[in-house]
Amino acid sequence: MKKIEAIIKPFKLDDVKEALNEIGIQGMTITEVKGYGRQKGHKEIYRGAEYVVDFIPKLKIEIVVEAARADSVVDIIAKAANTGKIGDGKIFILPMDSAVRVRTGERGADAL
Amino acid sequence: MKKIEAIIKPFKLDDVKEALNEIGIQGMTITEVKGYGRQKGHKEIYRGAEYVVDFIPKLKIEIVVEAARADSVVDIIAKAANTGKIGDGKIFILPMDSAVRVRTGERGADAL
Amino acid sequence: MKKIEAIIKPFKLDDVKEALNEIGIQGMTITEVKGYGRQKGHKEIYRGAEYVVDFIPKLKIEIVVEAARADSVVDIIAKAANTGKIGDGKIFILPMDSAVRVRTGERGADAL
Amino acid sequence: MKTKLGAFLVLLLLPTSSAFGADELNTGDTAWIIVATALVMMMTPAGLALFYGGMSRYKNLLNTFAMTVIAYCLASVIWVVWGYSLAFSGEGSLVGNLDALMLRGIGINSVSGTIPTYVFVLFQMTFACITVALVIGSVVDRMKFSSWIVFTVLWVTFIYCPIAHWVWGGGWMSQLGALDFAGGNVVHINAGVAGLVIALMLGKRVGYGKEAMFPSSVTLTTLGAGLLWFGWFGFNAGSELAADGVAASAFLVTNTSAATAALAWMAAEWIGTGKPTLLGIASGIVAGLVSITPAAGFVGLSASLLIGAVAGVLGFFSVSKLKLKMGYDDSLDAFGVHGLCGIWGALATGLFATPAITEGAAGLFYGNPKQLWIQVISILATIAYTAIGTVIVVWITKLLTGGLRVNRDDEVKGLDSSLHGERGFEF
Amino acid sequence: MKTKLGAFLVLLLLPTSSAFGADELNTGDTAWIIVATALVMMMTPAGLALFYGGMSRYKNLLNTFAMTVIAYCLASVIWVVWGYSLAFSGEGSLVGNLDALMLRGIGINSVSGTIPTYVFVLFQMTFACITVALVIGSVVDRMKFSSWIVFTVLWVTFIYCPIAHWVWGGGWMSQLGALDFAGGNVVHINAGVAGLVIALMLGKRVGYGKEAMFPSSVTLTTLGAGLLWFGWFGFNAGSELAADGVAASAFLVTNTSAATAALAWMAAEWIGTGKPTLLGIASGIVAGLVSITPAAGFVGLSASLLIGAVAGVLGFFSVSKLKLKMGYDDSLDAFGVHGLCGIWGALATGLFATPAITEGAAGLFYGNPKQLWIQVISILATIAYTAIGTVIVVWITKLLTGGLRVNRDDEVKGLDSSLHGERGFEF
Amino acid sequence: MKTKLGAFLVLLLLPTSSAFGADELNTGDTAWIIVATALVMMMTPAGLALFYGGMSRYKNLLNTFAMTVIAYCLASVIWVVWGYSLAFSGEGSLVGNLDALMLRGIGINSVSGTIPTYVFVLFQMTFACITVALVIGSVVDRMKFSSWIVFTVLWVTFIYCPIAHWVWGGGWMSQLGALDFAGGNVVHINAGVAGLVIALMLGKRVGYGKEAMFPSSVTLTTLGAGLLWFGWFGFNAGSELAADGVAASAFLVTNTSAATAALAWMAAEWIGTGKPTLLGIASGIVAGLVSITPAAGFVGLSASLLIGAVAGVLGFFSVSKLKLKMGYDDSLDAFGVHGLCGIWGALATGLFATPAITEGAAGLFYGNPKQLWIQVISILATIAYTAIGTVIVVWITKLLTGGLRVNRDDEVKGLDSSLHGERGFEF
Ligand SMILES: Nc1ncnc2c1ncn2[C@@H]1O[C@H](COP(=O)(O)OP(=O)(O)O)[C@@H](O)[C@H]1O
Ligand SMILES: Nc1ncnc2c1ncn2[C@@H]1O[C@H](COP(=O)(O)OP(=O)(O)O)[C@@H](O)[C@H]1O
Ligand SMILES: Nc1ncnc2c1ncn2[C@@H]1O[C@H](COP(=O)(O)OP(=O)(O)O)[C@@H](O)[C@H]1O
Secondary structure (H helix, E strand, O other): OEEEEEEEOHHHHHHHHHHHHHOOOOOEEEEEEEEEOOOOOOEEEEOOEEEEOOOEEEEEEEEEEOHHHHHHHHHHHHHHOOOOOOOOOEEEEEEOOEEEEOOOOOEHHHHO | OEEEEEEEOHHHHHHHHHHHHHOOOOOEEEEEEEEEOOOOOOEEEEOOEEEEOOOEEEEEEEEEEOHHHHHHHHHHHHHHHOOOOOOOOEEEEEEOOEEEEOOOOOEHHHHO | OEEEEEEEOHHHHHHHHHHHHHOOOOOEEEEEEEEEOOOOOOEEEEOOEEEEOOOEEEEEEEEEEOHHHHHHHHHHHHHHHOOOOOOOOEEEEEEOOEEEEOOOOOEHHHHO | OOOHHHHHHHHHHOHHHHHHOOOOOOHHHHHHHHHHHHHHHHHHHHHHHHHHHHHOOHHHHHHHHHHHHHHHHHHHHHHHHHHHHHHHOOOOOOOOOOOOHHHOOOOOOOEEOOEEHHHHHHHHHHHHHHHHHHHHHHOOOOEOHHHHHHHHHHHHHHHHHHHHHHHHOOOHHHHHOOOOOOOHHHHHHHHHHHHHHHHHHHOOOOOEOOEOOOOOOHHHHHHHHHHHHHHHHHHHOHHHOOOOHHHHHHHHHHHHHHHHHHHHHHHHHHHHHOOOOHHHHHHHHHHHHHHHOOOOOOOOHHHHHHHHHHHHHHHHHHHHHHHHHHOOOOOOOHHHHHHHHHHHHHHHHHHHOOOOOOOOOOOHHHOOHHHHHHHHHHHHHHHHHHHHHHHHHHHHHHHHHOOOEOOHHHHHHOHHHHHHOOOOOOO | OOOHHHHHHHHHHOHHHHHHOOOOOOHHHHHHHHHHHHHHHHHHHHHHHHHHHHHOOHHHHHHHHHHHHHHHHHHHHHHHHHHHHHHHOOOOOOOOOOOOHHHOOOOOOOEEOOEEHHHHHHHHHHHHHHHHHHHHHHOOOOEOHHHHHHHHHHHHHHHHHHHHHHHHOOOHHHHHOOOOOOOHHHHHHHHHHHHHHHHHHHOOOOOEOOEOOOOOOHHHHHHHHHHHHHHHHHHHOHHHOOOOHHHHHHHHHHHHHHHHHHHHHHHHHHHHHOOOOHHHHHHHHHHHHHHHOOOOOOOOHHHHHHHHHHHHHHHHHHHHHHHHHHOOOOOOOHHHHHHHHHHHHHHHHHHHOOOOOOOOOOOHHHOOHHHHHHHHHHHHHHHHHHHHHHHHHHHHHHHHHOOOEOOHHHHHHOHHHHHHOOOOOOO | OOOHHHHHHHHHHOHHHHHHOOOOOOHHHHHHHHHHHHHHHHHHHHHHHHHHHHHOOHHHHHHHHHHHHHHHHHHHHHHHHHHHHHHHOOOOOOOOOOOOHHHOOOOOOOEEOOEEHHHHHHHHHHHHHHHHHHHHHHOOOOEOHHHHHHHHHHHHHHHHHHHHHHHHOOOHHHHHOOOOOOOHHHHHHHHHHHHHHHHHHHOOOOOEOOEOOOOOOHHHHHHHHHHHHHHHHHHHOHHHOOOOHHHHHHHHHHHHHHHHHHHHHHHHHHHHHOOOOHHHHHHHHHHHHHHHOOOOOOOOHHHHHHHHHHHHHHHHHHHHHHHHHHOOOOOOOHHHHHHHHHHHHHHHHHHHOOOOOOOOOOOHHHOOHHHHHHHHHHHHHHHHHHHHHHHHHHHHHHHHHOOOEOOHHHHHHOHHHHHHOOOOOOO
């Protein structure tokens, strides 16, 4: 079982969601995050002075999948979230011990 | 050491917190997230048209515990967060290398 | 490759960011979270009654680095985020399988 | 506000107006009352909607706005169709008749006192609207929108109109000589008691007592209090129905009572809890405005300082101590602030009314103990009628709408989403 | 509002005013119209900014505010420098002249009817300001700020001023006898049609039709509707230019139509979608206010109930069905609410105008079918002129500012950030 | 506003009013000034609270509201108890006496000019309230609430009342012939300079200069500016104390100056930074309103265009360049906008005052260079008195409340939480 965390540009969410649905991924968890990296932030103006806001709004998508599917999921996300511009984001793959579905108590793959 | 991530229904937070306190869990970190899964989202109406908002507000609880306690903590959460209805959420268990308490620099179990 | 998650006091963000920049860390992801732990929350007053809000605003910083740099990064954060007061937060180190840069498809260390 | 009778009386006393003679239109008085009407109108869909909406929990913010706005819409239509007639036509001592249905018999040249009758009708309309809207403060977070609509129609018709007739339409209270310049009985005691009754019949909100139910926005509530204060000058000084010295005096005591009550509430809370909340200051403003309402055209500056000071402490005590002790769930304290401070104001009128401001209106401290008893009778009568009447009205509403209350899940999810399919802010 | 001619007429009819005789200042009338002017002024930078800002998406909230406020600033300067002159000086039937440039010839002692001429100029100014600001409702979320500025200057000068002259400046429509008490043609049809034209020329917003474009804050929108309603009393009752029974009647029908329309829209939506939204209720208020505007000084209570009821249903239908069917992107429904309900109001005036309220103003149901035709002609003429004129104005604007529309990235990122470098709330 | 003397003068000049003769109540004038008083009242707890609250950082939003509302409450009570007496009773040239303590000697039949004396008292009260509240703009984010309360009491009594007496109470400045129609010296220079003094004594906010201190909500600030603009018509046109042509002229120049200044500030910022912020537009509105205040009843249209244009550029320059250069932390720019633009307005009055508007009031460009010197003297005297007086008042406040400033932790955490135990929005 793997946990995939993808940091993407907010307006790409729908594309990613649809792409994942197509390969049968039904579940994911989204978090609003702020990203810091190569991409320059936008400028805000206050009392005639400019301030660069270098934390940029991003979305973090967390998806837990069986190990076997991890690579394909990663590829799908990478394709769907890509604009070719700096700031497209990252995908992280983490190991997992197990998962539980609260409603049923099912464990492992059945919990997803 | 394990990291437990539980995605639960927001209004279940207090129950879970209390249940964890009872077994002496004093620390956790909560994040507001949006969940996508089997549970259908609510409908929003705008200019006479209905839109299904399929991202549902959830809370993510992160708890780091010694490996030995992981299972009991998972069970407690699963019990406390359960309503039996679709959308109750998931609990993920992840491996961890170590932890540090910023204030003291303590490492490992002492840091929790 | 390691994933470092640091829970810190919000007003410490700039110090941590600068400290990390100095050692060449260019990328991180920040999430607003609520922390529960030893630190007592502030009191809110409503209609003459006091309520303790025991979830305290914190920031979670996520940084993925090559395994070799993990310790130095952790130390830097621990130093920069420290105030010596309860509630300074924690730093968690998690194992990682790999990372992908969405824009280029680069994998592993190159993706960071 | 003055009964027509009263209005004539005034005319005879006022140099300017009398210069025109009774029932001849005076453009200055008309200008003032047209504006006063607009000010009181604004109090409901803007002032009260913000004041209550900001106090309700975020998940119910829009529902509170919707109840308030719709209450205004329904009451204003009812008023011009049959409400005004029930309250102001005929000689009955208990209720008016239907002669003025659809304002029959009133035209652009009809004049009451020194203003067009239409202006008098409209000014009165805004009072009916805000009175029923005030009741919302006791019921938010749990009442069905459909039930609220039915309740509004019935309550305005069967509770508000008769009481308005008693006091301002020439009914028994005005014959008795009860003093209620701008609506202590008709508006505040009436709404506050009705609120308490319906809150008891609805039952407590899910989680009440267990969890803190923080206001969605003290910012919006305070803005609402500021707009209510602004509109209240139309409410109280407008009730003189003329642009004269009495109107000015009503303006003076209204502002002074509001300011004093805000300071008193702040002080009481600061001492009581160690911190002065802005919610307390905003509530104090309203408590002071409520208390001075029945007295506005009858009492002087020093009385207004006292009325306000007591109102602030009384309000704080009632919402932070009494309510908890009694255990009823008066969500936004319509009873605590409007009911109790309204009663205090009506009594204070019986104590401090001075002939120096309105000829013939004297209270206990100006040699007329009888007035205090008259005030007590009028208060008790209002409480009794509105309490019993509201029980019946709510009971009928319950029948017609199949229960007053939303189901538990909808209440937990929040009424904005479950009843209106919307959210207050989409950031 | 009345043409000066009209204003004189009134004077002869009104006991009070006539007591002073024509062209002598009456302080009561002056007091009312000064206040009415302030009320209408408030409608744009406060009422409309909130109403539109709350409806626009969060990323464009401040830009919508900025367009509205700047529209007011530009139009009010234009008006006192050359706009008033173009609309109200000279005898031309198509447009005024430049005699009153910079208000030349008007002083503190100049009186029009019973009020200082300056007050008349200012009252009229607020109408010019809000009319152009209403257009914003069709173009938010995608128009360049610089283009909006240029458009405002040209449109007020070449579209608004002439039409105002036709109807209120003694031009051909007033000679023809068209009835437009407070601006059905001049304000609402004019702005609504202009909005539709420019919306079509701008094209749809990125993602329009695919994604739901939820309002940033129904809370702010509803507050805006409440303040618009408050200000509208100055707009409609103020258009009588006197504090008299006709003003009171205009106030009455304005309030009734707004309330009825809100209830009607709510009912239509409740039936249509199963849920009554607060956005619908707020939009219904405005629909009712728009529809009664041309009729305010001419129709009675029962007509106002009907006018409002139809307006509510028509508004709901046009924004939720017609717009989707036709496929234009009228962002905040300036055309749907102002254009269509304005047309309905102008027609309704031709149907329900009764001499009982303004001597000599009778509609079809009061034995004067001719009036209905006059209304139809005035509506068609307004539509034709504003449609063609706006196309030209927009086309010139496009040339002068190198395109009307922000680039795609800025539109996606949001105009607050890309054009103003700010955010609506910094929590 | 006029000294009583002035008011009489006007009476003799105005046809209508004179029809009634001096000191006889005119209902039209009374209606207007009652409403004007309500408008100015609204400026503080609604307009200014939003304008300042929206500009303060989110963690201090409610505290800013609380300071503003409480300033209004305290000042209005002080005014009716002893403030009015200090400012307007007796013949002293430096300060009034205590004859009118608790408004002794004033009754419902007392008339000043053509309005009830109570109305004059109340109108003046609203000026005292907003003046002290304006000072808040320099001190938010760091001052103890208790210190603010003590400061308000002392400052209104010892700084505001004497200066009001000098200019409007028959004191030396009015004898000297200084022109200050609605409060350039008394209100804006006074508040702006006091703000600067206390800002310097308080010291800079933690992190000032290092971090950007973004406004919590430009949306609320802009709404506040809109409401301030609306209220300002009462402020400036109301200062005529009558519903006449001069009031209308004051309304005209007030609106024109505000609009021009907003456009000028926008242009200056657009050129200076590449982007026009809404915060800049909102600030420009206020800068224009401040600058025209002393001149409102004395200058004509063309002067108002110039006064506004200069105000907008001056305001932008002072908050974005001067402040940084000088290094003081004038949190919300009370000095930059009110102080400096107030000085410009007072000078402009000495330049552009024309007898065509108020008989006998002529500036440099109308052949009366002496007036400019009188203005300079009055400005310098105001600055000197308020600067020195405020230092003393702040110093006493510091003693009485054990320091002016919250501790560092509370400041970092935010005053809403640390002083009031609340949050602005609970989403
Ligand atoms: N080392 C890292 N650890 C965690 N998150 C990172 C890291 N580097 C970048 N990110 C996240 O990825 C986002 C995009 O990275 P950035 O360097 O801006 O562009 P790119 O993805 O094209 O390399 C950042 O905004 C941040 O949220
Ligand atoms: N594969 C997944 N990876 C990450 N989060 C998931 C996954 N599947 C579900 N979730 C989270 O769990 C929540 C509940 O899942 P859902 O399928 O709706 O109901 P249930 O928990 O009863 O299976 C979702 O809203 C989402 O936040
Ligand atoms: N076991 C835990 N798992 C996850 N997060 C924790 C845990 N314990 C503490 N935290 C986080 O660390 C923050 C600080 O911890 P706390 O006990 O308050 O003080 P300290 O860091 O000084 O020990 C908490 O607010 C919470 O967000």
